[in-house]
Amino acid sequence: MINVTKSFLPDQAEYNAILKTSWDKAWITNRGALVKELEQKIKTKFHITNMIATTNGTLPLQIAIKALHLKGEIITTPFSYIATASSIVWESCTPVFADIEADSFNISPKEIEAKITDKTSAIIATHVFGNPCNLEAIDNIAKKYNLNVIYDAAHAFGVSYKGTSIFEFGDVSTCSFHATKIFHTGEGGALFAKDQGLYDKLYYHHNFGHDGPENFHGLGINAKMSEFQAAMGLTVFPYFDSIIERRELLYKLYMEILGSGKFQFQKILENSVYNYAYFPLVFESEAQLNTVNEALNSNQIFPRRYFYPSLNTIDYLKGEPMKNSESIAKRILCLPLYYDLTEDQVKTISNHILKHV
Numbered sequence: 001m002i003n004v005t006k007s008f009l010p011d012q013a014e015y016n017a018i019l020k021t022s023w024d025k026a027w028i029t030n031r032g033a034l035v036k037e038l039e040q041k042i043k044t045k046f047h048i049t050n051m052i053a054t055t056n057g058t059l060p061l062q063i064a065i066k067a068l069h070l071k072g073e074i075i076t077t078p079f080s081y082i083a084t085a086s087s088i089v090w091e092s093c094t095p096v097f098a099d100i101e102a103d104s105f106n107i108s109p110k111e112i113e114a115k116i117t118d119k120t121s122a123i124i125a126t127h128v129f130g131n132p133c134n135l136e137a138i139d140n141i142a143k144k145y146n147l148n149v150i151y152d153a154a155h156a157f158g159v160s161y162k163g164t165s166i167f168e169f170g171d172v173s174t175c176s177f178h179a180t181k182i183f184h185t186g187e188g189g190a191l192f193a194k195d196q197g198l199y200d201k202l203y204y205h206h207n208f209g210h211d212g213p214e215n216f217h218g219l220g221i222n223a224k225m226s227e228f229q230a231a232m233g234l235t236v237f238p239y240f241d242s243i244i245e246r247r248e249l250l251y252k253l254y255m256e257i258l259g260s261g262k263f264q265f266q267k268i269l270e271n272s273v274y275n276y277a278y279f280p281l282v283f284e285s286e287a288q289l290n291t292v293n294e295a296l297n298s299n300q301i302f303p304r305r306y307f308y309p310s311l312n313t314i315d316y317l318k319g320e321p322m323k324n325s326e327s328i329a330k331r332i333l334c335l336p337l338y339y340d341l342t343e344d345q346v347k348t349i350s351n352h353i354l355k356h357v
């Protein structure tokens with residue numbers, strides 16, 4: 001069976017060896033040595049100012065909204081995972097959708113500007129499939145209207161723009177280290193904020209508001225990463241460059257076979273270093289997608305309809321119609337892409353697809 005992704009797992013002995021130090025000390029959570037080591041390694045490799053490792057990639061979005069004291073309307077993308085929009089509702093704000101660009105699949109700066117009202121407090125944008133948003137245009141809008149920006153960078157580990165890590169953009173960036181993501185800790189995630197004052201707030205928030213064992217800085221929640229998660233991250237991290245290299249090769253092989261004009265592909269932002277986190281393929285119609293998907297499924301190949309449905313169509317999110325997002329969401333399929341996938345499997349998958357279009 002071939003799924004859309006498969007978690008990268010080195011030899012279990014490597015995980016055990018890394019975990020042993022914390023195991024022997026019987027210190028398995030509450031910001032242990034492995035969590036700190038993982039943060040340090042990630043910050044050093046990608047030249048990141050501040051990072052807080054967390055237990056998943058959803059709590060960081062909620063904590064960021066809380067720390068920035070956001071109220072009223074938050075402009076966001078209809079083309080993302082549900083967590084981007086549900087976090088806004090969870091924090092008692094109202095998501096207002098702005099349509100995506102048909103080529104990058106990212107939120108359109110022009111559409112953002114058209115949705116701004118006197119109730120707008122922030123923009124939450126996703127770097128869809130690791131493709132950076134139009135950072136400069138979004139930054140200009142935020143400055144012009146005095147809005148905060150949160151980037152949901154769940155897919156964007158390892159991505160950079162003009163030589164700067166993608167996590168350095170926006171007031172806050174968040175990431176997910178879920179088992180299905182390009183770099184993972186089983187479950188996990190992170191918060192990033194360049195501003196030291198804001199970073200401190202996020203830090204307190206993620207640990208119950210603790211300021212030492214007996215004092216509280218204010219309100220908080222528990223989003224701490226455990227040593228088990230950090231050990232997984234430290235086991236996977238040394239392989240990250242080879243993971244990217246392998247994915248790039250497979251991505252380019254898909255492109256070579258499928259890139260003949262029958263499909264639409266995601267346009268990656270210029271001046272960025274991409275991470276090949278996904279291989280999205282846009283069909284002519286939903287009917288064509290369904291035919292191909294059924295044929296693949298009957299051959300034990302299971303791509304995923306990321307992202308379907310368009311978030312503005314979900315009942316509790318009460319969105320207006322979004323032309324581009326709904327059109328892409330109905331016609332997009334993410335093909336299997338992971339370290340262990342073979343070139344022959346990419347060829348087999350591609351040939352099944354070509355037979356049905």
Ligand SMILES: *Cc1c(COP(=O)(O)O)cnc(C)c1O
Pocket residue numbers: 056057058059080081083084126152154155175176177178187188189
């Ligand atoms: C995976 C994902 C999340 C949530 O991350 P978890 O670690 O699963 O909580 C948020 N946003 C996007 C865009 C995602 O793909």
